Amino acid sequence: MPEAAFTPAAGRFLPTSAYDRLLALLTREATWRANLLEALAPKPGERILDVGCGTGSFAILIKQIEPDARIVGLDPDPEARRIAVTKAEIAGVEIEWHSGFARDATNFGQFDKVVSSLVFHQVPVEEKRAGLEAMFTATKPGGLVLIADYAEQRSWLMRQAFKIVQSADGRTNTQPNADGFLEQELERICGAPQTAVWSLDTPTGTISIFSADPASR
Ligand SMILES: C[S@@+](CC[C@H](N)C(=O)[O-])C[C@H]1O[C@@H](n2cnc3c(N)ncnc32)[C@H](O)[C@@H]1O
16 A cells, blocks of 8 residues: 555544544544543553554553553554654653554564554555454454444434544545444454444444454454
8 A cells, every 4th residue: 555545534634633623522532532441451561552543642541541551553644643752742651653554563563452443444445454454463362452443333323423424534435334344344354243342422423342352363
């Protein structure tokens, strides 16, 4: 995938500098991030990869909650990483930042836990497949793969709400998620149906959290 071939954090039309404010306004961010953090349950000494870390909010949160965990943030967008670096400096936390796509997750060694939030709804289908595979491959046996995203939009109301995201990120990459692609792909990788462990209706659609053991592959 060429270096420029990605949808930036705030979508095709708005600057990445607007992303953090938009997210707080449109996704009930504090609620789903707290639940994602609880599901991640970071422990001292663990090496944790945040795929598509964007402006770094979740990577920083993990490090603040568990200062003895080693956090690696991966994102293809230099502008998002620049914001992440500044935010981490202000927060006084040390995080290792790298440039790369989800499919590059295997290039940084093995991790105890690999997490991704709000990334797969805005990437092409072939990258959803390759990125999910790479997340599982990069996770140690007995570790944890965690994904928070707009997955299947089950109700009429949530499908209407998700149109806000679709207008920002484009229909081609987002519609497969609304139709259940993430659930199908996780079932294919894990060999058994994967249902969300938690979900939240937001002004921009339902955000679901999936938790999988890489040994289940
Ligand atoms: C909506 S933002 C989410 C950022 C962050 N994970 C969060 O929870 O706030 C999506 C991020 O995914 C990144 N991204 C886009 N395509 C990607 C890909 N193929 N692999 C990994 N990250 C990608 C974008 O640069 C952007 O920073």
